Amino acid sequence: MNAVLDWAAAxxxxxxxxxxxxxxxxxxxGVTALSRAPTxxxxxxxxxxxxxxxxxxxLWFVFGPKLWAERR
Structure with a gap:
């Protein structure tokens, strides 16, 4: 475990x-490409x-195409 902590600290x-x-x-x-938005x-x-x-x-996360909303 100590080796992992040393690696993470480095x-x-x-x-x-x-x-x-x-x-x-x-x-x-990837999510934008899979959306049904116009090209x-x-x-x-x-x-x-x-x-x-x-x-x-x-900005994409707030205003972009919503893939999960389209599949309902």
Missing amino acids: LDPRLVLLSLIGVLNLWAT REKMLWVAVIFLCPIVGSV
């Missing part, structure tokens, strides 16, 4: 944050997500 916080942002961007892009709207959201990674992902 991680660079910037690398962890960058990885989390990357995963969030990929997830937002033009999908492309606009993907552009916003990748041009402004942090703000774009937050």
Whole structure:
């Protein structure tokens, strides 16, 4: 257990944050691609997500296509 804690303590916080942002961007892009929104709207959201990674992902989460609402 001590080796795991040592490994976690040695991680660079910037690398962890960058990885989390990357995963969030990929997830937002995947859900956008699977939505039933028009293609033009999908492309606009993907552009916003990748041009402004942090703000774009937050805006997508609040205002973007809702995949889970469409499948009910």
